[in-house]
Every structure is written in C-alpha cells, then in structure tokens.
Amino acid sequence: MSDDDDFMQDSDAEQYDFEYEDDDDAETGDVDIENKYYNAKQLKLDNPEDAVGEFLGVPDLEPEKGDWGFKGLKQAIKLEFALGRYDDAVTHYKELLTYVKSAVTRNYSEKSINNMLDYIEKVATEQTAYKCMEEFYSLTLDTFQATNNERLALKTNLKLAKLYLDKKDYNQLTNKVREIHQACQKEDGTDDPGKGTYSLEAYALEIQMYAEMKNNKRLKSLYQKALTVRSAVPHPKVQGIIRECGGKMHMSEENWKEAQSDFFESFKNYDEAGSMQRIQVLKYLVLTTMLMKSDINPFDSQETMPYRSDPRISAMTDLVDAYQRDDIHQYESILKGNQDLLTDPFIAENIDEVSRNMRTKAVLKLIAPYTRFTLKFISKHIKIPVSEVQDILGVLIVDKKLQAKINQEDGTVLVETGAGDTQHLSRLRDWTSAADSLWMTVLNDGDGFKPEDGQGAGSFGGMINFPMGLETGNSIPSRGPGRGGARRGGNARGGGKLLVQPV
Template sequence: MSDDDDFMQDSDQEDYDFEYEDDDEEQGGDVNIENKYYNAKQMKIDNPEEAVDEFLAVPGLEPEKGDWGFKGLKQAIKLEFQLKRYVQAVEHYRELLTYVKSAVTRNYSEKSINNMLDYIEKTAEDDAANSCIEKFYHYTLESFQSTNNERLWLKTNIKMARLWFAQKNYQELADKLRELHKACQKEDGTDDPSKGTLSLEVYALEIQMYAETRNNKRLKVLYQRALRVKSAVPHPKIMGIIRECGGKMHMSEENWKEAQSDFFESFRNYDEAGSLQRIQVLKYLVLTTMLMRSDINPFDSQETKPYKNDPRIAAMTNLVDAYQRDDIHEYEKILQDNKDLLADPFIAENIDEVTRNMRTKAVLKLVAPYTRFTLAFISKQLKISLPEVQDILGLLIVDKKLRGKIDQQSGTVEVESNTDTDRVNAVREWSSAIGALWVTVLHEGDGFRSEEGSGYLGGGYVTPNQPGKASNGVGTRMRPGGKAKGYSGKQPGVGSR
C-alpha cells in the first residue's frame, strides 16, 4: 500500500483511484447522459473548470435521481475541492448525500462516500480546506444517522477525530474519543470483539494525543491495553503508530532497551504499510542504539539493511559510525552539516544525551596523559564551551572516573597521580610472588635428586671451602671413584639424574 493510502482503513481493499473509479461499474441510462459524463472526464486534466460545469449538468439530464447523476456530482466535488472552491464543494456534497437513500445501493454509497472523504482529507492544504472537511464530516454524520449505518458512522467520526488531532483541538478530540470508545463496547462495558479493528484505530488516536501532551501515565495504560487487543486485524500503519508512541514513552523513562524494541517493531509495520514514516522511526532506532551505548550496528538486521545507504538516512548512518569509533570531531561535523536532523523535536530533545556521552569519552581520552591541564585547552581541542567542559569534568570527578581537583579561579585541573605508588606496589607484589614460588619449589617440589635417583641430595652434599671437597661454589654429589659432577646452570626444582 502506498504512502497516500489511508491508514485508518479496515482489511477491505477499497478503490481510491481518482481517474477510473467508476469505469468498471455497470453502465446504464440515456446515451446522451453517458456521453456527457465521459466527455467531462476527458476535460478534467486540461480544462478542469469546464469539466466541473459538464459534470454538474449530468444530474439535470436524468428524469429522476440515478447513478449517472451521483457519479457526475462526485467528480464535480473533487474538482471543486482541487480548485479550492470550498463553498460550492460543500453545497454539492449536500446534494450528493440526497442520493444515498434511494438512488444508489447502500454498499456503493458507503464506499463512494468513504472514498470521497479520504480524497479530500489527503488533498487538504490549508485552514479553509480543513474547515470545509469538517462540514463534510458533519453533513455525513447527519445524513447517515437516520440510516443506521453504524460502520460509516464510526469511520466518519474517526476521521473527524483525526482532523481535530491535526488541529491540536484536544478538548473536542477527548470528547469524541470517549464517544467512540463507548461505540466500540458492548452494553456491559467490555470491548466488542467484532469492532476490534475500529477500536485499535481509536486507541491509536488517543495514544497519539497523550504522546503529544506528554501524559505518560495515561499513555502507558492505553499502550498496554492496545497491545492486548487480539480480536483485530489492524492495518500495519495503526500498529506502527502505537509502537512509535510506545518507543517515545520508553525513551522518556530512559528505558532504552524497550524503546529500541518498540521502534524496531514500529519501523517494521510502517515498512509493511509503505509509509514514509518508516524513515523517521528508523532515525529514532539509530538514536536509541547510541543511547544504549551499544556496539551493534542497527543496520545489520535484514529489515533495516536495505536502508543503510538511503540518502534520507545517511546522516544518521554516519553519526552512529562516528559514535562507535569514538570520533568526536567527525560526530560534531555531521551534526553541524545536517541541522535538519534537529528539526524533529524528538531527535533534538534526545541527541543532547548522545552528544554529552561522546564529549565525556573524548575528555577522558584527551586528558589521560596529563597531570595538569587547563579548561581552555579542553575547550579548544574539542570545540565546546568552557562551562560545558567544567560541567563534564565535575561529573567525572564525582563519579570517580577522574581523580583530580578543579581550580576555578585559574581555570586549571590538577590530576592526582598515583603512578609511582602503583609501580612500587607492583614490584612488591612481583617480589612476593617470586619468593612464594621459590619456597613452594624447595619445600613442596622434588628439589634436587641424585643422578642415581636415590633420593634428595643430603649427606653427600659438598659445600665450598671444605677440605677435599669441590669448591666451585655449587653443591656436588661425589661419584664412585672420587669424581664429582657439578650442577651449575640447572634450574632450581628440576631434578638431575
């Protein structure tokens, strides 16, 4: 489904084609009426103003209201909306609604009206258009209230609620959502399984409203409730919206893992729906990966890999690459060259935490060789302000990641170096380890054995400076015949035989 398709549709495949939506329908009526209608269709692209007049003339040629008049009014209304003739469009739409009770079948009228409302919703560009759309919704509800067409009533009310959400008219929206929730429930107040899909659409709108107004407490309740709805087969874009709002909710709680999971599911659903919002959510997924301080590249998965080289996502791809390489200069350059990234309030709000993490790691790496340095030195090297340098160093000292003191008056930092003490302690530990090894070899090992293997060197061991004994400074074992063998150069603890 393309990006222009309405996400608030059920599983039925509906025809949104503007040019040919009526071509395959059964044709009837007078040949002159038919010819006039198709002649008007030929004029739509090149001369829409004259086409409107031709379409409006079609109903007058019918002796009584019928299919051709209904079709002619539909086409005229769409063109009038395109030409921004909103007053005339509303007037002719009210005339169109008089056909639905007798001139055309219920299913055909419902489908046509729904398509009409979808069309004007997607082509609205200004406040005047939105005002016109609101009148369309009002007259639709008024017309179908008496026909007991609950399905169309619910769909039109959802469209009305979506319009109020776009206008940030939260008071009207909240009242409408309560009415819609009630309509999707049974008499005992429980959710009606037969209206599960419509119910999820209502949940999606309400979740969006609470996400925008930052009411996380209410958002969490609705989010969990929406995920428990099992009786629906929702359009994937609905689930994309619900998961996206859930990811933002988890981000506000600094629950990076759950946020990452929700953004991935949101991206997957948007991608399935063919929605352009998938690109923005993919950026959120990359942002969350950096906040998690994860070394896993978010573009390694099968679903996201095709977008790795997408020019719309290139800035975020380069950003996460610089982040994982701890390249602060490249990271800052990417942000500087892609200011459009910060146009999204959600990214702008959360990228500061990533930037701070990057700068903190860069400060630690930069000052590692020094025992004394100035704040101005750090500021110049990393191209950040002095107050931020001081703030980062203060946090590092508090967290005991840097042992030192800041002299605010002189703007210097003295690092407490324990290098000499550490070296002495290391040598002492090394000497103790060697001594322990020597004791173990002499007392618990095999020691030195005689060549004949008759046991430890003992009574026959000769020490230097004794008369008649070997005096080479190395203990020897006398062999038969008075000859002695030295053991110089042998490693202690290795028996000689």
C-alpha cells in the same frame, strides 16, 4: 438459457422492431450521459474549472437519480475541494447524500463515501479546509446513523477524531474518542470483539494526543491497554503509530532498550504499510542505538539493511558510524553540516545527550596521559566551549570517574594520583599472591622436582620479596633502584636471590 436463445425465440418482426426502438432510445440517453461524464474527465487535468461544470451537468441528464448522476457529483465535489471551493463542495455533498437512500446500492454508496472522505483527508493541506472537512463528517454521520450504517458511522467518527487531533482540539477529541469506545462495547459494557479494530484506532489517536501533551502517566496506561487488544486486525500504520509513541515515551524515561524495541517494531509496521513515516522512525532507531552506547549497527538487520545507503538517512548513518569509532571531530562535522536533522523536535531534544556522551568520551581519552592540564587545552583540541569542558569535568568528578580538582581562577586541572597508585599496588599484590600459588603448585605437585626441606611454603615469596607496606601506603615498587640495592647490600637472607625493595 443464453442471450442468443432469447433472441431467436423473440423473432417476430413486429415485436422485434418495437423492442429495438425502445432499447435504442434508452441507449441513446445513456450514451449522452456517458459521453458528458467522460468528456468532463478529459478536462480534469487541463481545465479543472470547466470540468466541474461538465460533471455537475451529468445529473441533469438523468430523468431519475441514478449511478451516473452520483458519479458526476462525486467528481465535481473532489475537484471543488482541491480548488479550495469549500462552500460549493459542501453544497454539492449534501446533494450527493440524497442519492444513498435509494438511487445507489448500500455497499456502493458506503464504499464511495468512504473513499471520498479518505480523499479530502489526503488532499487537505491547509487549516482553512478543516471547517469544510468537519461539515463533511457531520453530514455523513447524520445520514448514515439515520440508515443504521454503524460501520461507516464508526469510520467517520474516527476521521473526525483525527481532524480534532490535527487541530489540537483536545477537548473535542477526548469526547469523540469516548463516544467511539462506547460504540465498540456491548450492552453489558464489555468490549465487542467484532469492533476491536475501531477501538484500537481510537487508542492510537488518544496515545498521539497524550504524547503531544507530554502526559506520560496517561500515555503509558493507554499504551499498555492498546497492546492487550487481541481481537483487532488493524492496519499496520495504526500499529506503527502506537509503537512510535511508545518508543518516545520510553525515551523520555531514559529506557533506551525498550525504546529501541518499540522503534524497530514501528519501523517494520510503517514499512509494511508503505508509510513514509518509516524513514523518520528509522532515524529515531539510530538515535536510540547511540544513546544505548551499543556497538551493534542498526542497519545490520534484514529489515533495515536496504535503507543503509538511502540518501534520506545518510546523515544518521554517518553519525552512528562516527559515534561507534569515537571520532569526535567527524561526529561534530556531520552534525554541523546537517542541521536539517534538528528540524525534528524529537531528534533535537535527544541529540544533545548523544553529543554530551561523545564529548565526554573524547575528554577522558584526551586527558588520560596527563596529571595537569588547562580547560583551554581541552577546548582547543575537542573544539567545544570552555564552559562545556568545565561542565563535563564537573560531572566526571561528581560521578567519581575522575579524581581531580579544578582551579577556576586560572583554568587549570590537577589530577590526584594517590588513588591510582593504591590501585596499582593492589593489583601488584594480587599478582604476587597468584604467582606464589603457581610456584607452590609446580614444586609440590611436580613429579620431577620437589622443594628442599626447610624451604617450605611461601618460598616464592622468599625468593621475590615485596615489602610493599600497603597498610601505610608509603611504599611504591620500583624495579631499577630496588634491584641495585639488593646487589649492593648482599642480603644473606636472599641467598643470592633477587630482592626488590621500595624506593
């Protein structure tokens, strides 16, 4: 039956007048409360202090605790917290919690309280707010544990654990996370599949803690556990946090490939969650690409391509471009002009390794044509201190990438050429052997031409004879003098053929 049908059936004039007067009184009361509430909302932006008073006046207009009083207290508490009136906020929050038992529905109260806790977590920008937040969380736990609202209790415990992480109160955080894990287990001690999301969020907090403590052994164990949780459907931001910490862990172990994979996954999750942390993680991804000495541009993927020209990471894109082109001067110029990059401790810690790789490549490229040079010569061209030049050359010599001796008294470097000559002769011998094999194949297998009897195998070696003396290492091939010597000597064995002799 419709509302119109009800109205037509109750058409008795006297009854109609009586009901109309009752409805009018109730409606008038509600209108006054509603007007006061919305009037307070209009004051929020221009005069928040007066708005607090108006909101606090709403509950007094209700004969019994109801929705409007609950709404008025909520708005007043949020404003008090934002204004730094923390003691008042706690006082009125205690009053608000008295509404959740009977004045408002369970679902509405749970949603409202959870939103309020999210709000104060977001608004808190100073440590003085931490004490107030801790009181909010404790009061919430006392209230909702008493009503057996396990879901909101778990959410509040996670927020409290996050607060301990922000305060770097690791003892309290450890105890709280242990409590959360126990709450996410069944009576037999096995994990409860229905609470996997909360368990994974607890792992994320622990992982962040051990990452800050630089306890890689414990971090790795928790990281691997977190990746095995399959029953959870976590917020992408949680996955982003876990992957970011995993990437930093791999970086500390110089496992660049795994670090790159984790940072990429972290970026995708942060991007999906709409978190601004995606920009910072993208910088880490670029940093890892340079440490891998990869020629692949990290902005070539579909996910990262939209950020190629983002001004927030333009310095990193320019840096990786200079790195892949081996342009040491451009690289140093970008780094010097963007010192804000180093405000991130993780980038500051790892960029030195990239710079060292860059400078090492530049040194090797510069000294390639020389067998003797000075430390100052390299320092002047690459624009780095002499002490660092000496360190780089020392590492190259120890790693056997450069065979040289450094004279520290006069700052000169003498490159040893013996090893290079031996390698050159070895390559020449391989070339001669290959050419001889090719010659025999042509002569023996060709249909139109066969070698004369007696010429036999090794004929190409007979035509081009290199007495290289590799056993003694004293002979170096030379085209000019050797060719002239053959002509002057008139070697009969060669039969007019070209004979190349050593100098």
